[in-house]
Amino acid sequence: MEIIRIVFWLFIFINSGLALFTVFRERERDIAAIWAWLLVITMLPGFGFIIYLFLGRKISKENIFDIRSQKRIGMNQLVEAQKQLIETENLDLPETKHLDTTLELVSLFLESNESILTKGNKVDIIIDGKEKFDKLIKDINKAKHHIHVTYYIFKADGIGTRLLNALEESAENGVEVKVLYDPIGARVVGAHFFDHLKSLGGQAEPFFGSRLHILNFRLNYRNHRKIVVIDGKIGYTGGFNVGDDYLGLYEKMGYWRDTHLRIKGNGVLPLQTRFLMDWNASVKNQTVRYKESYFPVSSFVGTTDLQIVSSGPDNEVHAIKKGFLKMISMAKHSVYIQTPYFIPDEALMETLKIASLSGIDVKLMIPNKPDHPFIYRATLSYAEEMVNNGVEVYIYDAGFIHAKTIVIDGEILSVGTANFDIRSFKLNFEVNTFMYDRILAKQQVEIFKKDIEVSYLLTEDIIKNYSKWELFKQQFSRLFSPIL
Structure with a gap:
């Protein structure tokens, strides 16, 4: 028994040392992700380290070089032409009530992602x-x-x-x-x-x-x-x-x-x-x-x-997330969001809270069932926090909603592959279309309202009636949100 005890503690010691060395050696990693991975490795000795080797290591410099070295085939001259138009304020902008802020959003994507309008x-x-x-x-x-x-x-x-x-x-x-x-x-x-x-x-x-x-x-x-x-x-x-x-x-x-x-x-x-x-x-x-x-x-x-905007782990700019932040901060009347996974980082959480507390009509729609249990529990946890800050959260109840959309003021619309979660912002290669079209944006508002008819409102009473076990699962899943 003594030998087993010594082997056990030696294993724990080695696992902890490897965890600290491996996770902290990647200096550019987000602090929240570091703590989440340390939690995984320490809670699951040995097995957690194997999970980290496959899922936690940053993308290789070779892959980053291969992706970044690819020139924007066929678009270089158009990008440079639009940059010059913005500098001289001669870019013919879409008609929206946001005026200068529309130019700011267009410029944001052009400068950060070379996304032409x-x-x-x-x-x-x-x-x-x-x-x-x-x-x-x-x-x-x-x-x-x-x-x-x-x-x-x-x-x-x-x-x-x-x-x-x-x-x-x-x-x-x-x-x-x-x-x-x-x-x-x-x-x-x-x-x-x-x-x-x-x-x-x-x-x-x-x-x-x-x-x-x-x-x-x-x-x-x-x-x-x-x-x-x-x-x-x-x-x-x-x-x-x-x-x-x-x-x-x-x-x-x-x-x-x-x-x-x-x-x-x-x-x-x-x-x-x-x-x-x-x-x-x-x-x-x-x-x-x-x-x-x-x-x-x-x-x-x-x-x-429209502008086509892409993001991925090869670029630290996170252009799609910045676009969401800019859109929400531009909103004067309404922000409607649909997403199957709602695991925002601190910046998005605070921006949504500020919008809601400022009197903006903020509505969020998420599924009524999980296709990934941990992600869904974490989604519920963040959604409940939104409810507590005045956001109307709807649970789609006619199947599974996988749409990834945001529309502000019935004016500007984004549809794409990026969810409102940290994975989409930092880990996955994504592409979204940001559209400046009142007719199309109002059509998306009507789609959202029609989806509300087959959804139910997440209320404070529903949240209060969750069992302690359900609340534990939500909070436990939320601990791992930076790496989900």
Whole structure:
């Protein structure tokens, strides 16, 4: 017994020493994340350290270099031109009640993310999975030159096979098909899922990192983007991944309520750039160069002015989060947010509280069920804090809401892949579309109000009636929020 006791305490001592050395050696890590990882490693001796090796280590300098070194293909001249227009105050801004603050938001994205403002786009908001995939596949079938696809989750089920068959048919007809998938999100498709597409001349590659994800010590950094570009003229981006659950066919989750965009116009070109940059950072031996056919400039086809903004662990600017902060601080009347995961950092929490306490109508909508138990419990904890600060929190009760949207004053709207959580702001590669269009923004307000009809209000009485066990689970999960 004495030997066992000595071995046990020696193991604890070594585990603690390794925890301190490993976590603190990465000096740029957020303090809250450091304490969360120390908690994991000390509470789960040995096993916690293994979890940290796979999920906790920062992205490698080699990967950061590969991503940062990719030039903004096809967009450099436009970026520089818009910077000059802003400097001379000659940029033709969208019509909004915010005036100078609109310029500030446009400038924020241009300076921090080189996100140009494209004008006169036609944008359709899609909130149903069947409609989204029907439109997408119809557009794919009409492709003449190229189809570029990025999805975080790509499943080999009914809709996954249907989409793949459409891509294969296009490849067989001589259309250039490139698919970039996340090796963790698409882990269930199998090693040979894309073989037939490749035999037809198409390409399918994992975003940086081997498909052998058990050997990949950077599991925590996922490409959460969803982008489809067809002939450089039509783009899709938003919350939907590829799988039958996104059609509401999984009984456990019920109806899947998500929000996606179909874009026509020059707003597609920054999506094209984002795809090509990600492709070149991941596929070393098949680098793509600029082609005029990738960037067909079009005339105005609609009324929406927009900016495509991306963020990821390769950049400490966190442009999407800063955009959310700026939007909330700009609001004069209302802020409506939908997100499946609500784990904001201190800056966002305080900005939302200030808005609410200042008389701004702040509404938040979250799901009524978890797809990730720890994340959901932490979400409830933060949502309850919002209720205590005057925010109206609605629990969507007609299935599972996966939409990631924010709209202020019925004027400015963001739809994208980024949740209101620390993971989306700091760990995942994300892309959001920020739109300056009163008609579209008011449409999103109406969508939100319609969703309220199938939701219930989280009240102080409901919170008071939570069991002690439920409250414990929420607070315990919240301890790990910086790394969830």
